[in-house]
Amino acid sequence: EPTLEVLHYWTSGGESLAINVFADALNNAGGKWVDQPVAGGGGDAMNTVLRTRVIAGDPPGMTILKGPVVTEWANAGALADLENVAAAEKWDDILPPLLSDIVKVDGKYAAVPLDVHRVDWMWVNPEVLASVDGAVPTTWDEFNTLADKLLEAGITPLAHGGQPWQDATMFEVVALGLGGPDFFREALVDVNPDALRSDTMIAVFDQMRRMRGYVDDNFSGRDWNLATTMVMNGDAAMQIMGDWAKGEFLAANKTPGEDFICAPAPNKGGYILNSNSFAFFDDPNASDDAVAGRELMASLLLSEEAQIEFTLNKGSVPARLGVSREPYDICGVRSMDDIEATLASGTLVPSMAHEMATSSANRGAFLEIITEHFNSDMSSQEAVELLVEAIELAQ
Amino acid sequence: MATLRISDIRKKLGGNDILNGINVDLEDGDFLVLLGPSGCGKSTLLNMIAGLETIDSGEVRIGDRVVNNVHPRDRDIAMVFQSYALYPSMTVAKNITFGLQRRGASKAEQAAALDHVAGLLQIKPLLNRRPAQLSGGQRQRVAMGRALVRDPKLFLFDEPLSNLDAKLRGEMRTEIKRLHQRLGSTIVYVTHDQVEAMTLASHVAVMKNGAIQQYGEPQQIYERPANMFVAGFIGAPAMNFVPCVLTQNESGQYCATITQPDDLRTKIELVLPTGNTDLSARLGTDLILGIRPEGITRAPSGADDTGSFDLVVDVVEPTGADTMVVFNLGSKEVTARLSPKDVVPAGQSMRFQFKMNEVSLFDPDTTNRIEMGE
Amino acid sequence: MATLRISDIRKKLGGNDILNGINVDLEDGDFLVLLGPSGCGKSTLLNMIAGLETIDSGEVRIGDRVVNNVHPRDRDIAMVFQSYALYPSMTVAKNITFGLQRRGASKAEQAAALDHVAGLLQIKPLLNRRPAQLSGGQRQRVAMGRALVRDPKLFLFDEPLSNLDAKLRGEMRTEIKRLHQRLGSTIVYVTHDQVEAMTLASHVAVMKNGAIQQYGEPQQIYERPANMFVAGFIGAPAMNFVPCVLTQNESGQYCATITQPDDLRTKIELVLPTGNTDLSARLGTDLILGIRPEGITRAPSGADDTGSFDLVVDVVEPTGADTMVVFNLGSKEVTARLSPKDVVPAGQSMRFQFKMNEVSLFDPDTTNRIEMGE
Amino acid sequence: MSQTKESGESPDRSKGGQGNFVFWLQTRISQFVVAPSFLAILVVVYGFILWTGYISLSDSRMLPSYNFAGLEQYDRLWSMSRWYTALNNMLVFGGLYIFISLLIGITLAILLDQRIRMEGALRTIFLYPMALSFIVTGTAWKWILNPGLGVQQFVRDLGFETFTFDWIADRDMVVYTLVIAAVWQASGFVMALFLAALRGVDQDIIKAAYLDGASLPRIYTTIIIPSIKPVFLSAVVILSHLAIKSFDLVVAMTAGGPGVASDLPATFMFAMSFQRNQLGVGAASAMMMLATVMAIMVPYFYSQLRGERHA
Amino acid sequence: MLDTSALPGRRSIGQIIGRITIYAMLLIFATYYLMPLFVMLSTSLRPLAEIKSGSIIALPREITFDAWVKAWGQACIGTKCDGLSPHFWLTLKVVVPSVIVSTVLGMINGYALTKWRFKGANLVFGLMLFGCFVPYQAILLPMAQTLGTLGISNTPLGLGLVFTLYGIPFTTLFFRNYYVSIPDDLIKAATIDGAGFFATLWYIIVPLSPPIIVVTVIWQFTGMWNDFLFGAAFSSGAGQPVIVALNNLVNTTTGVKEYNVDFAASIIAAIPTVFVYVVAGKYFIRGLTAGSVKG
Ligand SMILES: Nc1ncnc2c1ncn2[C@@H]1O[C@H](COP(=O)(O)OP(=O)(O)OP(=O)(O)O)[C@@H](O)[C@H]1O
Ligand SMILES: Nc1ncnc2c1ncn2[C@@H]1O[C@H](COP(=O)(O)OP(=O)(O)OP(=O)(O)O)[C@@H](O)[C@H]1O
Ligand SMILES: [Mg+2]
Numbered sequence A: 001e002p003t004l005e006v007l008h009y010w011t012s013g014g015e016s017l018a019i020n021v022f023a024d025a026l027n028n029a030g031g032k033w034v035d036q037p038v039a040g041g042g043g044d045a046m047n048t049v050l051r052t053r054v055i056a057g058d059p060p061g062m063t064i065l066k067g068p069v070v071t072e073w074a075n076a077g078a079l080a081d082l083e084n085v086a087a088a089e090k091w092d093d094i095l096p097p098l099l100s101d102i103v104k105v106d107g108k109y110a111a112v113p114l115d116v117h118r119v120d121w122m123w124v125n126p127e128v129l130a131s132v133d134g135a136v137p138t139t140w141d142e143f144n145t146l147a148d149k150l151l152e153a154g155i156t157p158l159a160h161g162g163q164p165w166q167d168a169t170m171f172e173v174v175a176l177g178l179g180g181p182d183f184f185r186e187a188l189v190d191v192n193p194d195a196l197r198s199d200t201m202i203a204v205f206d207q208m209r210r211m212r213g214y215v216d217d218n219f220s221g222r223d224w225n226l227a228t229t230m231v232m233n234g235d236a237a238m239q240i241m242g243d244w245a246k247g248e249f250l251a252a253n254k255t256p257g258e259d260f261i262c263a264p265a266p267n268k269g270g271y272i273l274n275s276n277s278f279a280f281f282d283d284p285n286a287s288d289d290a291v292a293g294r295e296l297m298a299s300l301l302l303s304e305e306a307q308i309e310f311t312l313n314k315g316s317v318p319a320r321l322g323v324s325r326e327p328y329d330i331c332g333v334r335s336m337d338d339i340e341a342t343l344a345s346g347t348l349v350p351s352m353a354h355e356m357a358t359s360s361a362n363r364g365a366f367l368e369i370i371t372e373h374f375n376s377d378m379s380s381q382e383a384v385e386l387l388v389e390a391i392e393l394a395q
Numbered sequence B, C: 001m002a003t004l005r006i007s008d009i010r011k012k013l014g015g016n017d018i019l020n021g022i023n024v025d026l027e028d029g030d031f032l033v034l035l036g037p038s039g040c041g042k043s044t045l046l047n048m049i050a051g052l053e054t055i056d057s058g059e060v061r062i063g064d065r066v067v068n069n070v071h072p073r074d075r076d077i078a079m080v081f082q083s084y085a086l087y088p089s090m091t092v093a094k095n096i097t098f099g100l101q102r103r104g105a106s107k108a109e110q111a112a113a114l115d116h117v118a119g120l121l122q123i124k125p126l127l128n129r130r131p132a133q134l135s136g137g138q139r140q141r142v143a144m145g146r147a148l149v150r151d152p153k154l155f156l157f158d159e160p161l162s163n164l165d166a167k168l169r170g171e172m173r174t175e176i177k178r179l180h181q182r183l184g185s186t187i188v189y190v191t192h193d194q195v196e197a198m199t200l201a202s203h204v205a206v207m208k209n210g211a212i213q214q215y216g217e218p219q220q221i222y223e224r225p226a227n228m229f230v231a232g233f234i235g236a237p238a239m240n241f242v243p244c245v246l247t248q249n250e251s252g253q254y255c256a257t258i259t260q261p262d263d264l265r266t267k268i269e270l271v272l273p274t275g276n277t278d279l280s281a282r283l284g285t286d287l288i289l290g291i292r293p294e295g296i297t298r299a300p301s302g303a304d305d306t307g308s309f310d311l312v313v314d315v316v317e318p319t320g321a322d323t324m325v326v327f328n329l330g331s332k333e334v335t336a337r338l339s340p341k342d343v344v345p346a347g348q349s350m351r352f353q354f355k356m357n358e359v360s361l362f363d364p365d366t367t368n369r370i371e372m373g374e
Numbered sequence D: 001m002s003q004t005k006e007s008g009e010s011p012d013r014s015k016g017g018q019g020n021f022v023f024w025l026q027t028r029i030s031q032f033v034v035a036p037s038f039l040a041i042l043v044v045v046y047g048f049i050l051w052t053g054y055i056s057l058s059d060s061r062m063l064p065s066y067n068f069a070g071l072e073q074y075d076r077l078w079s080m081s082r083w084y085t086a087l088n089n090m091l092v093f094g095g096l097y098i099f100i101s102l103l104i105g106i107t108l109a110i111l112l113d114q115r116i117r118m119e120g121a122l123r124t125i126f127l128y129p130m131a132l133s134f135i136v137t138g139t140a141w142k143w144i145l146n147p148g149l150g151v152q153q154f155v156r157d158l159g160f161e162t163f164t165f166d167w168i169a170d171r172d173m174v175v176y177t178l179v180i181a182a183v184w185q186a187s188g189f190v191m192a193l194f195l196a197a198l199r200g201v202d203q204d205i206i207k208a209a210y211l212d213g214a215s216l217p218r219i220y221t222t223i224i225i226p227s228i229k230p231v232f233l234s235a236v237v238i239l240s241h242l243a244i245k246s247f248d249l250v251v252a253m254t255a256g257g258p259g260v261a262s263d264l265p266a267t268f269m270f271a272m273s274f275q276r277n278q279l280g281v282g283a284a285s286a287m288m289m290l291a292t293v294m295a296i297m298v299p300y301f302y303s304q305l306r307g308e309r310h311a
Numbered sequence E: 001m002l003d004t005s006a007l008p009g010r011r012s013i014g015q016i017i018g019r020i021t022i023y024a025m026l027l028i029f030a031t032y033y034l035m036p037l038f039v040m041l042s043t044s045l046r047p048l049a050e051i052k053s054g055s056i057i058a059l060p061r062e063i064t065f066d067a068w069v070k071a072w073g074q075a076c077i078g079t080k081c082d083g084l085s086p087h088f089w090l091t092l093k094v095v096v097p098s099v100i101v102s103t104v105l106g107m108i109n110g111y112a113l114t115k116w117r118f119k120g121a122n123l124v125f126g127l128m129l130f131g132c133f134v135p136y137q138a139i140l141l142p143m144a145q146t147l148g149t150l151g152i153s154n155t156p157l158g159l160g161l162v163f164t165l166y167g168i169p170f171t172t173l174f175f176r177n178y179y180v181s182i183p184d185d186l187i188k189a190a191t192i193d194g195a196g197f198f199a200t201l202w203y204i205i206v207p208l209s210p211p212i213i214v215v216t217v218i219w220q221f222t223g224m225w226n227d228f229l230f231g232a233a234f235s236s237g238a239g240q241p242v243i244v245a246l247n248n249l250v251n252t253t254t255g256v257k258e259y260n261v262d263f264a265a266s267i268i269a270a271i272p273t274v275f276v277y278v279v280a281g282k283y284f285i286r287g288l289t290a291g292s293v294k295g
């Protein structure tokens, strides 16, 4: 019986339902899904376990890995070869090139992308907006004007949770908005020191400082979903958060477009992509069942059916192209449209905050400085210098 | 220095009567020893005098003042505890002066008092040590110092010597005796060691179950114990009790007749020093004859004195100065304290003699002493 | 029952010599008491006999067998500890039979042995209690029972009575004495109480710093102590040591002359019973005169005997049977043990007399006894 | 701690005169039974520490690597400002945590020692936090301290509109919120230690102090508390150990935030080793932590065991 | 403490105020200690909507046990929706034997190190003791490697082994400090009675040990039950202990949070340890008094 042990951190609510889609798919296809969830810290806890298990010589069959981490593991020789399945399932044809690039190492598939999350969403409460006669901003200037107006009206403009990854999410959205995709790539993906030191970067930090003023005082440590609830309840006007926030609205029986608005955060064209992928670990001692389970699972991951069901639960959109848009709401459709558009224009960028863009050491350095800056009265100049220094240390 | 009057003190603790009506009357300079077995309420009584325990009913008066509701601090007393209760974290000097300091004495006064007491007790070299660095005897001395330094009206001692070994106990006993002679203070002293009681006391109160059994001067208690409990408690080895029957001999003298448990049921007839006392009502009844070990001597063999008889020696215990000889009389073991020269080996027979003017007679039912006149 | 031979046993612990060459030779039925101050190595020696402590050099032989390398279990000994070391979680009966059970005795054997011992020690009513529910004396008895039940060749006692109060100690002492008389077992008994040693022993070994100071029969040790340590250790109150100078009087008799610390520097001249001994080499040298408290009596006042003198009584301590009287002689405190009738109150003067045939003489440098012939 | 004589020693272990195996075994048995535990500890404590020590000298990043790299990782460690923050927090947190826990612990013990009604119930209330994991209570504390949800909001709802208690959101104050929660967890245990010690104080000493005229507070401050000094030492040791290990607490309450303002060495090390793929730096920081622990514990053990020998 | 209220001459206003102060202080402290419990309890009994509006320091307006039911038996953890219950029982199965084994080993070590001393016993003890103070994060990776080599990585057995090993220093410390105060004479008596090492332990020492066993068991049980780090690192899926499962339930990255279920689950996970403290707290203090205080 093909068996697959899956280490993951999608443990509750919609995430749990989502991963169950694959579990069911595997089980229905005659395999056996062995679940090993480790929640916490957006995968940090799971990473610890992954590390100990690999070191113990007992790696899990499949696990969630994202972005450059896939490369790191592949370079460490820990991942299984997926070329057979990739060829059989024609992954090259059905996956958008940027996604397949991210999961390919030396031209071979090291992991399978599952979905696409859009990070640079802005969630808006239309009633609150109407109360100040505001419109959804499309530039950061507009954003600032609107926010100031809201502040005057005694409304918290921006709902935000003070956790490093949330701060970083906001940061990268601002970076894309102010700097555009090329700057984003240079600064956040390639961590080019010149880009990091540039005036644009200073402007980004300046904007972050403004944003700090638009956030209420109790943001520190707040979970993102509580921030979403603030928007939902009209306690705040907007939130910048990835598309998973939609799940929170839906769970409260709110309708997109009516009770809440999903709009891309102000930018000059672009799309920050966060994609989950599954990587398969190579275990020299693996049983035949385990090998069979691996291959069976890999072949099921990108089926249209599973993709749709998974992304609906997860709040994301499918990784593969050419999926029917019918089951998706307007936010989902907008996201799918924008992927295609940005793919065409080459303005699709990977998320730094969500570990798509750069190594974990670099990301850690970013998060550290961004959070420090956001939570203190550090000047933008200072922040930039610290950032360059931290990035150097992380090499 | 002061008088102490305790009138009809009672105390219940946890539902039990611990003290039932204690009366004590001490003059200035008296040395009262409270003597009794463990749990008889000695410490409780002492604590009530000190104010560390409330008084259910009755009155404690120190000097002219009823102190029932006076805080211990204000009673002007000092107490020495069995465990010494030295403050472990303070030096000896600090231990001694702590009470003075608390009472607001100046540094100079403290130093002077400390110097005086340390000289008196010869503990000057120890003043900077901590209690943990002292031997048992030294601790005892410091505890005494702590009491002495305040020059209180009344000293209370709760078994101050019982944690010392025999040798040290003897020495410290002498020292306390000498201190009392020198200072003339009024002292209440708790012990269950009868030698201490005999040695130190001007008055002894023998207690049992929260009541005083006999109150008097030590020699009186030793020679004329009020009942068998007191008689047995005082003296080591303890007084011998031999069952006997009261008879009259031909010359009309009252005799204690002891029946030996041998086949012949030999009778030993001892003439009692009854003086003029009329004991006729008790003729023929069972009594208990009490004789202390040192009241038995060796009679010249063949002497035909009344009160002497031959018996087989059961056990011989030489202790150095004296030798204890155990023999069976009236189915009881009787211990005699003899000079080593007078002793025959165990198993042999010798002639014993009772000093009849030292015997006591007890009623077996009430256990009380039967007076035989002087 | 067995003999015990200990030959030149030595022991080092933690770098210190604890025992340096101990020799002991016991016959069947002997009762050896090891006597000495705390820390002198008594327990260590006993533990080595028991096999609870290794032997650095020398030999222990029980009966015919060298037991140096025999496990304690197989030495056929029994031991009674100072703390009794009763197993707190077992009943009295279980405590007593535990050793039998460990040796694989059948239930019936155990029951029979238990019954016998419990009868012997009169502890039948206690068999189902636990140690915590026993009084000190009862515990002591159970500890004895545990030793007796196995009927071993050799009994070892480590201060078995020192946790008891004075009264009980006396009773249990008699009981042990009687048991020994009845069973005739070989016993090694550790104590630092000299009365126990005198009372129980057939042989006493007085120890100090890991060496035997004197080995002999109790009376011999009491009367002719080998040195001042032994003399001071045995007897309570302890022997009095008075510094004196050896002189000769007109009749050529050797005298101990004591100088009083008064203004007149009065001299007291005591004639020594030197027999034929030639002490001329020591004439004029400082010596120590040793006299036991019971060696001092009251002289008829005005008697002009040699060896009697008038002195002021310092402290009087009645203990019941005797009264201790303390006075100053040659700037030393001297205690006399007198009959209560002979005593005068403190502060008055009385005439004392030394029993000169009981005095000992010591060399102040070596502290050894100076023999004076018979 | 009383006797340390070697007298409980297995008998006759010197010569083994009977020479047979069983006898030999009997005399060595105590070494034999301790050996498995001891060897296991040698491996899983000391062996693993050595391993970590080696890793700290290697160029390990994501997975352990055994390439020797000298002190490079230590260099790196000591040039990270975050490490300084962590150390600084450790000092502030550790100092306050130990001090306040002792203070509250002993206060509670003294209060409970006053013949209090319901002592049992109160004792349980003070002690139960020790039974809880911060994984369990972390969120509760996070909420209680959250200005918008917890105490601040509560007091404002009561009508004190300007009341502010937002330490958890304040970079400079956040470390004190850790202290609040950590003290909450450990002070009950300290209370138990002290209560046990107070119960062992000789009552006669207290009586003597009364007779000497001392008031109750003075009796505690000058007599009882000094006499239970050894317990202070034990409590400090246990608390230092808890402070050094206070990992769950930070993770559950602040995750090191705001920013990295509440990072402690333990979280720093964890982040470096398992999140930032800087295993070498993590190992170096672990070695620094161990050095700290050693610095505190070794003198303590030494004095304890020595003290025993000379007792 | 001496009953100060029974001293004469002190029945003053001051004394009454003193008593009131004492009780007031105790009350304040009790509030501080109970607050998190109160928050957890009240939140677990409130419907989700109520929680998201307003302060959490408030009594529930509407009480519902749904969250408890869900947390125990229905909440989804990963792909399994059986709530905490399976993990709860599993943890008991891992923790109880680990507590027993580490306690027994600690007992034997403590006994050997105090009553059958050998040369270097103190050193051995000191070295073992240091194991109490190792930051566990530092030994995760080598331990993982070791467990892998032994072939018990990710098994309850492996986890139990880790618990047991790192429990030994503590248990040894507790027992040693307790046994030091048991008189050596007992061992000597037993030796002469013919009892060897284990017979003495079993017949003489064990019956004397209940106070310290209580302390040790409480300490070990709560430590192991509340462990997160080892549980997360050395167990998998259905084999995860309850605290790890709780963390999985409570911690989600992008999912919807149900705070009432989270807190109900937290309380459920804490019940056994709190129960142990409440039931055995008295003996805990007694056991501390009996010896382990000396740390
Ligand atoms: N708080 C209390 N509650 C109930 N009974 C008590 C209390 N304190 C003491 N007792 C009892 O009061 C009696 C007398 O105790 P006390 O301490 O006065 O005896 P004691 O004569 O000093 O004995 P010892 O010689 O052993 O010191 C004892 O039986 C004791 O059990
Ligand atoms: N393990 C040890 N290491 C070093 N010295 C020791 C050891 N055990 C005992 N000693 C020392 O050996 C000496 C003799 O001890 P032992 O117990 O035999 O004395 P004792 O005569 O029985 O004393 P006591 O009357 O107090 O019982 C003491 O000075 C003691 O300090
Ligand atoms: Mg008493």
Ligand SMILES: [Mg+2]
Binding pocket: C042, C043, C044, C158
């Ligand atoms: Mg001894």
